[in-house]
Structures are given as structure tokens and as C-alpha cells.
Amino acid sequence: MPAITGKAHREAVGRPGDFKQAQREFAAHLRAPDEKPAPTDIEDRRLGIYRDLIYNNIENFVASGFPILRSIYSDPDWHAMVRDFVHRHASESPYFLQISEEFLHYLQSERDPQPCDPPFLLELAHYEWVELALDVSDAEFPADLSSQGDILDSILVVSPLVWSLNYRFPVHQLGPSFQPKEAPEQATFLLVYRNRKDKVGFMEANAVTARLLQLARAEELSGRELIEAVGREMQHPDPEALLGFGRDLLEKLMALDIIAGLNAR
Structure with a gap:
């Protein structure tokens, strides 16, 4: 979650109280804007920019990493699931390339089953994640191997x-x-x-x-x-x-x- 920057930073610093608490309130609101109130002394228009930026970036990465899963959910059900992921999951990595793995962990360990979830949810998500994991893997083929010779005797x-x-x-x-x-x-x-x-x-x-x-x-x-x-x-x-x-x-x-x-x- 990004730190408060720009005018939002100055507004938070200039008010009484603990700045770290302001950061926590700010982050909590961005994670769950429908449940956590916005800081009262930061202009809502500015907060809206952060809300849209955070959610849209994460949702785009999740949707591109799990295209088949995305295709079988309705728009309301899909966005409810991604918002729950943003709200509930504490990612261990700051890298966008690892959002798909973080989303898989959320599905496996944190998501409360919903009526809209298909029985193959976890298996399909794992299969789609494997494709991405192999695509970005830094593993290399072993060197000094031959392609010649009898395959039965080698x-x-x-x-x-x-x-x-x-x-x-x-x-x-x-x-x-x-x-x-x-x-x-x-x-x-x-x-x-x-x-x-x-x-x-x-x-x-x-x-x-x-x-x-x-x-x-x-x-x-x-x-x-x-x-x-x-x-x-x-x-x-x-x-x-x-x-x-x-x-x-x-x-x-x-x-x-x-x-x-x-x-x-």
C-alpha cells in the first residue's frame, strides 16, 4: 500500500495526532472504502484518485493472470471477490508480478466460500497460476546435454x-x-x-x-x-x-x- 504523498501527506501531517495512525487509517480506507471511513481532513476527491488507482491496478493484474476464472464470474461477483482480496489479504511481496501468487494464497486460505464460487475454483486458479509462474520463471535448461543417441539407452x-x-x-x-x-x-x-x-x-x-x-x-x-x-x-x-x-x-x-x-x- 503506498504512503500518503503530495497534498494528502501535508494535510495528514498538519493535523493533530499521530502521523502513523493517519497512515493506518488512510491504508485501511483504501483497502475497504465501503467499510472503513475516510480520514476526515483529506479531500474526498483526492482520496478517490488513490482508491481508483489502487483497486484498478490490482484488479487488472488479477484479471490478466486468471482470465478463465474472470470469464466465469459475473461483474458484481468478480469485483466483490477482488475487493475482498484487497481488504483481507496482507501481501508478503511488493512486486506486481507476484500479485497472482498472493491472490492464489487468498483463495486457498482466506476466502469464505460464496454461492457463486464453482466447485473447481481452487484447481482452476492453481492451473492458471502455474502457467504464469512458468512464464516468468528464471530456471534454465541444463547445459551440456545431448539430443543425439538412443533414448532407451541414455x-x-x-x-x-x-x-x-x-x-x-x-x-x-x-x-x-x-x-x-x-x-x-x-x-x-x-x-x-x-x-x-x-x-x-x-x-x-x-x-x-x-x-x-x-x-x-x-x-x-x-x-x-x-x-x-x-x-x-x-x-x-x-x-x-x-x-x-x-x-x-x-x-x-x-x-x-x-x-x-x-x-x-
Whole structure:
């Protein structure tokens, strides 16, 4: 929350009383203008500039960070939610780029559920936040990796710019025309990633793919060893057929930069 500046600052300083108290009253009013009275000796026209500036900037960042979520709320319900966020949430970061993360924390820990909230609110918000988080991440692809060699006989290195996620709802399909009231029987597995061209994308996956990437991150295993390990866990009846399917999957993951490259044994 910005400090009182300009004429508003001079008016606050010139009145009797504690200036810090004036700052607190000023900030409280900007956070919740309908609930907290404005300082009586600051011109309301000037306060209005601050009110509009603070709210509009925050609302614009939240709406741009969560466009699908914004699209499924009516204007009154959306603005009521953002105003509650501004009023209730004490942000830990002063940076506008992190407003989306602060808004997600508000939804997860502070928002009182409302009749207008869809059952997939938290999952959709998390999915949209992940896209932004990957877009601005400063993680880098590992250096000195090869793109040559047999993918089954080489050690696979998973990109640090891929998140393996699972949700109860198909978050990548949600929008104004598709808002299920109940989660389907099958969970949704997604790989959200940023490639070497800095483009964020997603890939529908399943529990097997998610497990394969988990093993690849945890241990230095070749593609063959990864597929065989997953096959044993699944008790797959045809290891050779699984190996062929696994090769195709690994090559697709590498083409998308989800697998960042190969290391020789």
C-alpha cells in the first residue's frame, strides 16, 4: 500500500495526532472504502484518485493472470471477490508480478466460500497460476546435454521448466460454456511446460506418464530402465509392447522439451 504523498501527506501531517495512525487509517480506507471511513481532513476527491488507482491496478493484474476464472464470474461477483482480496489479504511481496501468487494464497486460505464460487475454483486458479509462474520463471535448461543417441539407452534429464500436475476437474477445458458441478470419475493429469522458445504449453497425460517423469527426476535411469520400472509397478503383461509404446512417448516428451536432453551412461 503506498504512503500518503503530495497534498494528502501535508494535510495528514498538519493535523493533530499521530502521523502513523493517519497512515493506518488512510491504508485501511483504501483497502475497504465501503467499510472503513475516510480520514476526515483529506479531500474526498483526492482520496478517490488513490482508491481508483489502487483497486484498478490490482484488479487488472488479477484479471490478466486468471482470465478463465474472470470469464466465469459475473461483474458484481468478480469485483466483490477482488475487493475482498484487497481488504483481507496482507501481501508478503511488493512486486506486481507476484500479485497472482498472493491472490492464489487468498483463495486457498482466506476466502469464505460464496454461492457463486464453482466447485473447481481452487484447481482452476492453481492451473492458471502455474502457467504464469512458468512464464516468468528464471530456471534454465541444463547445459551440456545431448539430443543425439538412443533414448532407451541414455539417461534422461527432465526439464526444470515442467510441472506434473493432477486435478479432480479437467481444468484445461473449463470456461463459460463448460462448468461441471461435480468432478468426473477420472482425474486429470497435465504436464505444463516452457520450451526452449519460451512458449508455455500443456500436454494431457496420465498416471503412468506422471510416474515415469517422477522416476526420471529421482534417479539416473535410462529410458529403457524407466519403462521397465514402470512396467513392473503396473504388472504389465507385455513388456515388449510397453517398451515400444514407451519409446514413442519419450521421443514426444523430448520433442516438446519436457525431456531436456540425454546423458550417456
